[in-house]
Amino acid sequence: MKVRAPEAPKSFPALVLLAFAVLWMALVILLPLVNVLAEAFKQGVQPYLSSIVQPDALSAIRLTLLVAGIAVPLNAVFGIAAAWCFTRFDFPLKGLLLSILDLPFTISPVISGIVWVLLFGAHGWFGAFLQAHDIKIIYALPGLVIATILVTLPFVARELIPLMQDQGTDEEVAAVTLGASGWDVFFRVTLPNIKWALTYGVLLCTARAMGEFGAVSVVSGHIRGLTNTLPLHIEVLYNEYDSVGAFAAATLLAGLALVTLVLKSLLEWRFADELAAHRRH
Amino acid sequence: MTTDATPDAGAPPFVTEGYKPPKATHKARVLPGFRLSLGITLTYLSLIVLIPLAALLARPWEHGxxxxxxxxxxxxxxxxxxxxxxxxxxxxxxxxxxxxxxxxxxxxxxxxxxxxxxxxxxxxxxxxxxxxxxxxxxxxxxxxxxxxxxxxxxxxxxxxxxxxxxxxxxxxxxxxxxxxxxxxxxxxxxxxxxxxxxxxxxxxxxxxxxxxxxxxxxxxxxxxxxxxxxxxxxxxxxxxxxxxxxxxxxxxxxxxxxxxxxxxxxxxxxxxxxxxxxxxxxxxxxxxxxxxxxxxx
CATH class of the missing domain: 1.10.3720.10 (MetI-like)
Structure with missing residues (x-):
């Protein structure tokens, strides 16, 4: 089978299609990004800078980093464990478990938030118990963390599973046969083989963890300076008609998105063979 | 002689022609970490996905x-x-x-x-x-x-x-x-x-x-x-x-x-x-x- 190579658009319909695609992408996708910058700097550089260094914004940045810093490593460890057991062993109900693993991708972020309120909220299953022992989960850091973990759970596992499936077990079996211990096999054989796919998965997981809005919005309670992550901080300011403040905070997250896209493209270009065979989001 | 002599699958039988070891047990024997990785996976999926979703599915029925x-x-x-x-x-x-x-x-x-x-x-x-x-x-x-x-x-x-x-x-x-x-x-x-x-x-x-x-x-x-x-x-x-x-x-x-x-x-x-x-x-x-x-x- 041969595949058609891309060529310069010459015919009239080709040019029309190209023009449509470029215009559509510019208007629908690029313009909202440009608009963030335009709105943030509407009143000049000074108001922009002063709204980024105000205490509420700084504490939102710290909280966002903290939440991602807890959620991402946990999901990375889970992702590696899940990929190891799904690709190295056969066991009953594997297909069902894989579908459960994908669930956080298909359910609404709002649902990923309310399930925690139903468990730990004032009228939730464990609400009375938590109140009696003075443990705060909802409207506090633990709630933000578990909601973020749920939303970003599949990213690392979904990156590693197809790759480890493709790579097979030959090298690991050889290492075991030669007498390597389990952890030796993992750190010296498996990990070097999956390091770029792991990086890729962690990158996507981190970007989503820092940008998540719906799920954390439900469990946060929007307490300024305490439980507002950066995306929630944007919402609060925008609803208070502080447009420059909201868009200033938005530029930080937009910058994060751009860095993610650049790193992602770099990884796809440089380590295409060491990532999963097919491109995924 | 036939393969019926080896009920514990995994060990190569005397007659190897056409014999394929059962996949699951074969793999499970060679590579370590089955229990640990499955344990982590099941625990994590239950705590983070299954129990919360069960709480969601169970909740609407309290007024019948x-x-x-x-x-x-x-x-x-x-x-x-x-x-x-x-x-x-x-x-x-x-x-x-x-x-x-x-x-x-x-x-x-x-x-x-x-x-x-x-x-x-x-x-x-x-x-x-x-x-x-x-x-x-x-x-x-x-x-x-x-x-x-x-x-x-x-x-x-x-x-x-x-x-x-x-x-x-x-x-x-x-x-x-x-x-x-x-x-x-x-x-x-x-x-x-x-x-x-x-x-x-x-x-x-x-x-x-x-x-x-x-x-x-x-x-x-x-x-x-x-x-x-x-x-x-x-x-x-x-x-x-x-x-x-x-x-x-x-x-x-x-x-x-x-x-x-x-x-x-x-x-x-x-x-x-x-x-x-x-x-x-x-x-x-x-x-x-x-x-x-x-x-x-």
Whole structure:
């Protein structure tokens, strides 16, 4: 089978299609990004800078980093464990478990938030118990963390599973046969083989963890300076008609998105063979 | 002698011809870490996904079936479900065409700035929804870049269902492009050449030869975009206006019920939304199956 190579658009319909695609992408996708910058700097550089260094914004940045810093490593460890057991062993109900693993991708972020309120909220299953022992989960850091973990759970596992499936077990079996211990096999054989796919998965997981809005919005309670992550901080300011403040905070997250896209493209270009065979989001 | 001598599978039997060791036990014997990795996976999935979802599924029934029906058949809930699924469907249909053209241009043509355009497709995945939400809202408001073009015509986009539709188009585009692109890139050029040798025009080739083979990928992309749009929250609530019965999406209504401490009602609406979106996906899968059967016949 041969595949058609891309060529310069010459015919009239080709040019029309190209023009449509470029215009559509510019208007629908690029313009909202440009608009963030335009709105943030509407009143000049000074108001922009002063709204980024105000205490509420700084504490939102710290909280966002903290939440991602807890959620991402946990999901990375889970992702590696899940990929190891799904690709190295056969066991009953594997297909069902894989579908459960994908669930956080298909359910609404709002649902990923309310399930925690139903468990730990004032009228939730464990609400009375938590109140009696003075443990705060909802409207506090633990709630933000578990909601973020749920939303970003599949990213690392979904990156590693197809790759480890493709790579097979030959090298690991050889290492075991030669007498390597389990952890030796993992750190010296498996990990070097999956390091770029792991990086890729962690990158996507981190970007989503820092940008998540719906799920954390439900469990946060929007307490300024305490439980507002950066995306929630944007919402609060925008609803208070502080447009420059909201868009200033938005530029930080937009910058994060751009860095993610650049790193992602770099990884796809440089380590295409060491990532999963097919491109995924 | 036969293989019946070795009940403990895994150890090579004396007669090796045609003998395959049972896969599971064979692998489990050679590589370590089965119990540890399965233990972590099961514990984590149970704690993070299964138990919380069980809490969601169990909650609506505390006022019995009647309570569930009352919560779900409330006119405000029905209006929000219609709005949510209607705008999600309409946006996915628009993206079906726009995404197909973008994927086609990215795989078929060589032009300056192509890799930039390609990277830009992923922007809606990467841009946090709250950022997209506030930006779209300010763009399509009556004094925004695009809203101000439509305001003189008497067309309001922000704070109407039209605004929701526009936001969902932004959110859904990458799903269609990224589903179709790989299939289009690997389309067998010889099939296309054969069609043209037999006298088909480029247009006929595209519509009657290439497009049918893209249908499954298009439908996959459609269902992904649709499912995402139904649950979408951050990019929609700013631009929606959130007027009950007019521009209030179901995810927001769930949050409102939760904030009013109507846990059972919130859970009932959430379960109804989940059930409807799984049903929609089932229908789309059914169409896909039908198409692939017709393709083989």
């Amino acid at each position: 079936l009647d309570g569930v029906w009352q919560a779900v058949s409330d006119p405000r809930v029905v209006a929000s479900l219609k709005l949510t699924f209607g705008t999600a469907f309409a946006a996915a249909v628009v993206n079906l065409f726009a995404g197909l053209v973008v994927a086609w241009v990215l795989t078929r043509y060589e032009f300056p700035g192509k890799s930039l355009l390609d990277a830009l497709v992923d922007l809606p995945f990467a841009l946090p929804t709250a950022v997209a939400g506030v930006s779209l809202c300010s763009m399509y408001a009556a004094n925004g870049w695009i809203g101000s073009l439509f305001a003189p015509l008497g067309i309001k986009i922000a704070y109407t269902p039209l605004g929701i539709f526009v936001a969902l188009i932004f959110v859904g585009l990458p799903f269609i492009v990224r589903s179709v692109q790989p299939v289009l890139a690997e389309f067998d050029a010889e099939v296309e050449e054969a069609a043209q040798t037999l006298g088909a025009s480029p247009m006929q080739t595209a519509v009657r030869v290439i497009l049918p083979s893209l249908l499954p990928a298009l439908l996959t992309g459609f269902s992904l975009a649709f499912a995402r749009a139904v649950g979408e929250y951050g990019s929609v609530i700013f631009i929606a206006g959130n007027m009950p019965f007019v521009s209030e999406i179901t995810p927001l209504l769930i949050v409102i019920k939760l904030e009013e401490f109507d846990y059972a009602g919130a859970a009932a609406v959430a379960v109804a939304m989940l059930a409807l979106s799984f049903l929609s996906l089932l229908v789309i899968n059914g169409v896909q199956l039908l198409l692939s059967k017709r393709g083989r016949a």
